[in-house]
Amino acid sequence: MLRPGAVCSQDPNSRIDSSRVMNLVALPAFSDNYIWLLHDGVNALVVDPGDAAPVHAALDQLGLALSAILVTHHHADHVGGIDALRSRLQGPVYGPARETIPLPCVPLTEGQDVDVLGLRFQVLDVPGHTAGHIAYMQTDVATAPLLFCGDTLFSGGCGRLFEGTPAQMSASLAKFAALPADTRVCCTHEYTLSNLRFAKAVEPGNADLEAYDARCLVVRAAGAPTLPSSIGLELQINPFLRCGVPEVVAAARAQGAGTDDAVSVLAALRSWKNGFR
Ligand code: ZN
């Protein structure tokens, strides 16, 4: 059995190739991580396996071969399970060229793409949370694309700026904001409810945010993931993607943002959130 909280998406969006149905599974790990598993019933990839155990269990249960591992950044909760998966890994580990990832690992930067499971994933450089953080965007099919964004974008929030600047994070989030609205956003942490508490403090008048928060409370009460989200939804509810919205700008100015510029607004939101309980 998959652990409680694991979800196989059955919605029409899981059909990402005209000839094959791909299944997207969120494997819970640690206290609030998800390891994303994408498979076609025979072969699988996983993203950011911080722990090998849930991946071994899912591959065994579903009878899948492991074709590749995609890594977004170097933090231990994203890479800690890689070496323990190599014995059954039949393809490469891909990861950010500018970070130290357990070797061997194929180094990637923006402009490159990788073919896994017959799908093409484009690499985006999205520094901010870490200095060399990358994301993977699956774009070569007509239906809902997939974004594996690591700890850069969360539903209702964004990653802490451990190594990067507000300007870098702002530019990284702008890349995501420009993606198709139906892009499925596969974040690596279940932070949604606490992010939405903060988002409501920023934008108390946002009705979309209220409605989404109510839906997420029900989902979490049932033990299910709030993810994947979508770019279109995040543009409506995520203050870090709304740094040009007048209410968000006003809230950030009240918290010390020096100007209305998107980077100052993001910087003020991020430091406000760091101390928000
Ligand atoms: Zn991280």
Ligand code: FE
């Ligand atoms: Fe993380």
